[in-house]
Amino acid sequence: MIAMTDTLRAAVKSAGRLPFARLSVRDRQLRWSALHGDGDESAYQTALAVAAGGAWVRARLGAGGAFQVQRIADPADPDGWDSWETLLASGASGDVAIAAEGDWVRAFCIVSESGVWRVKVWTSSDGGGSWAGPATAAESSSAITSVASPAPDAVAWVAGGILRLSLWDGEAWSQVAAWSAGPVSADYGIACARRADVYAFLQAGLLATGAYLRAVSWGGGTWSEPRVVAPTGIPSDTLVPRWPSLAWIGDRYVAAYLDTFAGCLTYQTPTVRFSWDFDHWSYPCALHLNSDGPTRANVAAGDGKAFAAMEKSALEAPLGRALEGFAGILRAERTEAEGYGALRLLLHDNGELAAAPLLPYAEAALTLGYGTAAGLEGVETAPMYMADVQRARGESRPGVEYVVRARDGWGLLAEWQALTTEAWEGVSLGWMLGELLMRAAGLRLRTDDAPAWQMTLERFAVPRGGRGDAAVRQLLRHAGARARWDADGALYAFVAAAQPWGVDWAFDAEVRRARHGVASAGVSLARVAGLYPAMGQAQDARLSQAQGRTLGAAVADGYLTTAAQCAEAAAALVARGAARALRGTLTTAIVPGLQALDRVTVDDPALGLEAAARRVVSVRTVCDALRGV
Incomplete structure (x- = not known):
């Protein structure tokens, strides 16, 4: 639940409430265009x-x-x-x-x-x-x-x-x-940036264990653990990305280096990645900068722009383009569920949209709210990412309109595929999850304080062709965890079975229509076998009694190494089983802060429910100005 003010909560149940919806579009992508020398080849460092x-x-x-x-x-x-x-x-x-x-x-x-x-x-x-x-x-x-x-x-x-x-x-x-601790046998360049008193370094070099572009930082007299920015092995195990550059641009580190996407080691493709925390690095973006040899592609920022430049050619990318609080929404339909989210918008072009960053991968976030005693108050929902934008005539009325479709972070993760088998050893489950989110989609991670996130993965691999969303779901299963997208765009992952029950935020909303029932999909006994001899079990006898039988699930997970980890995973399976045994749908006025996987209680005397504990599976929000809904 995204926090709401007292006056906004009061407006949700007010008979005279006046709802509103606003759209904010923020383009955080670095979209490069030629600044100088598109046909000139750079020769000197x-x-x-x-x-x-x-x-x-x-x-x-x-x-x-x-x-x-x-x-x-x-x-x-x-x-x-x-x-x-x-x-x-x-x-x-x-x-x-x-x-x-x-x-x-x-x-x-x-x-x-x-x-x-x-x-x-x-x-x-x-x-x-x-x-x-x-x-x-x-x-x-x-x-x-x-x-x-x-x-x-x-x-x-x-x-x-x-x-x-x-x-x-x-x-x-x-x-x-x-x-x-990090000497190289062959040095192919370094880069350095400073924030406060912490120095961040990139080093390209050849080590006995392979060829790497590594990130390491120094502050307070100590060095951090090095992280691999660009994986080795494409197209050769001896590939060393060369001549890195590094700068803090806007709200992130931006790194550029020479890579190759050909079948030979040409080292003539300037490539950019970014990082929010200098620990996890994003997908690559190749740049069109002409070079007559392996020379550095420098990155820098100034005057509201990012720059990438070689000796005779340069690119620029605008920073912070946004459209805030757009009110011309004719229709909006937003669906948020565990593992899936989508947004469809019909927008009236009132003159603001021509200059708006309505572009693929730009963030689209709805603000939903009401007129309250304190004025217009709303809550901004988790962003979704534009998949396609179309200009339309006659969609709902004369004039130019825009039809926008967007999907959530799961949709971005599904686009990414590993070009080769990528493997990590000796990392924590939480770190690995953050690494995949960043590498596949440039997204951040937030977790609860469950001990499962500190579990050490002896080895984790994404096979060639493996999708980002499948790999993230696999990691969540190891922790018995669930996940949703928060308002700042981060994936919030938590172990639901370890949560004490309680509503996430107090609010009252009138239930206009309701359906409540039971289903037969509830697993009441789970046994999880980890690395021998680790094993754990969980059981819900009340659910078993209610169904008249025990429905079991047996899982083998070689990533789990202790009985406690296996027991947590089993408890998560049983908790999901108990939740799936209860099904229902509520139709209410818009509750601006409501999110998928929120814990709520339902009072519906007509159907015999009193303070019934439930977890929200999905939220579908419809705003239709043309119909007054």
């Missing part, structure tokens, strides 16, 4: 930052080891792209980096001097207009192979295969961290 006023500042590793910088006041102006200032005529190698905070900009390159490898740094205090330097930010007797900078006072670098971090304290540079 570059780095990108956005300075004050939206100006681009870039660094380049040019011909003959030259280190060059560039300021582009307006990246949409093609005249600014070809002028470079040389800071070092020769001697630079490997990689370059640049970072900006307002007008403070620093540019970094790698040089080797008399057998000592150094990261050199130049500083600008006017947004890249003029430069001072160089100074030395880091040095090593081992070869420095890559460099990245999240801010002008920080630089990450790799020497001897080890990722390191150096910081500027206002007077000097010093190394503060080294990830000794």
